[in-house]
Amino acid sequence: MSEPTKHFTEEQVKAAAASGGYVVLTVTEADGTVNEYLATAAAEPPAEKED
Amino acid sequence: MATGISNQRRGDALGWLVGKTVTQPGNVEVALSTADPGDAAASLAEVGGGVGYTAQAITASTGWGTVSASAGSPSTVANAALMTFGTVTGGGWGALTHVGLFTGTASRTAANFHSRYAITGGPITPNVGATVSIAIGALVLSMTFT
Numbered sequence: 001m002s003e004p005t006k007h008f009t010e011e012q013v014k015a016a017a018a019s020g021g022y023v024v025l026t027v028t029e030a031d032g033t034v035n036e037y038l039a040t041a042a043a044e045p046p047a048e049k050e051d
Numbered sequence: 052m053a054t055g056i057s058n059q060r061r062g063d064a065l066g067w068l069v070g071k072t073v074t075q076p077g078n079v080e081v082a083l084s085t086a087d088p089g090d091a092a093a094s095l096a097e098v099g100g101g102v103g104y105t106a107q108a109i110t111a112s113t114g115w116g117t118v119s120a121s122a123g124s125p126s127t128v129a130n131a132a133l134m135t136f137g138t139v140t141g142g143g144w145g146a147l148t149h150v151g152l153f154t155g156t157a158s159r160t161a162a163n164f165h166s167r168y169a170i171t172g173g174p175i176t177p178n179v180g181a182t183v184s185i186a187i188g189a190l191v192l193s194m195t196f197t
Binding site: 007008012016017018019020021022023024025026027028029030035037038039040041 | 056081125127147149150166167168169170171172175177178180182184185186189190193194195
């Protein structure tokens, strides 16, 4: 198995940890290639501005 | 603010804080979705059957690490066991966009919806033959009050 390729930065992880949490998904291909992806707590849409 | 937490669980947390009777969720189930479930899981598009996918359970009593709580830092808790959703087969799992947490077992109702996490940088499409997992400590729930 190869070293994982992280598709995110440590700064993104720290920011996510401070705002709802996160999940790191690990995808291991059949050839042993490993990729890691960050999923973060989905931000709520901003409130619409009133005129 | 705790973004990502469902409508149901936000209400439960506030209710608990003020002494209301709140049913504790129990075990948590982790699901992968090809669409944003929204705040009430109404638009969840979980990976279907027959393609090697199984949602993963986190047992309440043993599946979580210690809850941290210290001044100046968010309170956090993380999974204590490896979760493997399976190896992609057949027609594949599609383009994954979100991870959703549900309480209870396989029920995917708004009442059982816990929280959602959006995959940064766009959807990912695991190839047939790939295995998708979450390592120990790689699912972190946090709560911050500012």
